[in-house]
Amino acid sequence: MSFYREKILPYLVHASMRQGTFFAYRQRLLSAAEGCVLEIGVGSGLNLPFYADTTTRVIGVDPSPKLLSMAQQARKKLAFPIELLEGSAEAIPLESNSIDTVVTTWTLCSVPDATRALEEVRRVLKPSGRLLFVEHGQSPDANVHRWQDRLTPLWKRIGGGCHLNRAIGQLIEHSGFRIEQMTTGYMKGPKPMTFMYEGFARPV
Numbered sequence: 001m002s003f004y005r006e007k008i009l010p011y012l013v014h015a016s017m018r019q020g021t022f023f024a025y026r027q028r029l030l031s032a033a034e035g036c037v038l039e040i041g042v043g044s045g046l047n048l049p050f051y052a053d054t055t056t057r058v059i060g061v062d063p064s065p066k067l068l069s070m071a072q073q074a075r076k077k078l079a080f081p082i083e084l085l086e087g088s089a090e091a092i093p094l095e096s097n098s099i100d101t102v103v104t105t106w107t108l109c110s111v112p113d114a115t116r117a118l119e120e121v122r123r124v125l126k127p128s129g130r131l132l133f134v135e136h137g138q139s140p141d142a143n144v145h146r147w148q149d150r151l152t153p154l155w156k157r158i159g160g161g162c163h164l165n166r167a168i169g170q171l172i173e174h175s176g177f178r179i180e181q182m183t184t185g186y187m188k189g190p191k192p193m194t195f196m197y198e199g200f201a202r203p204v
Contacts, residue, residue: 009160010066014044025134026050035100040089041107043067045074057081063088089117092124099124102131110161118175122203131201137168139195147192168197177201
């Protein structure tokens, strides 16, 4: 692991993701989580305070040891059980059909194989479970989309593998899910970085 990815990137990720502009997204999405929750890309634990009483347990998975150490501090302030695991979304270390809700927030952009990760999410979800997601990705505006394609090669290098141009809705549907609700639109900020997909889906 390079010095940048190990020593610098985790702090950049934490600082960028704690902005107030994400607050409303977290509040809406995480209030819908129920039962045993798996959070893919738990990072530094910024989502943890937003889970409602309907959540009985959270299992957080992340490949970054440094971000997980930050999440360890966040978990101390919460009442429900939290388990933090170092691992990859493409190989979730959990049994099949064992999770009520999977949460992914601004994560699918940076997973190397997003399709494989979503297939793993489908595997661990109970048949009645739900995937809750808020992600940034490909804009439907042709000019913005072209800029996303141009910027992504450089952006991946400085943003820990983050892609600006992934078509999140299509990725989810093509990985064995039916999207039951999804809203899209630009968040405040530069358009190539801020086209949002927010909603939930069920395995089919």
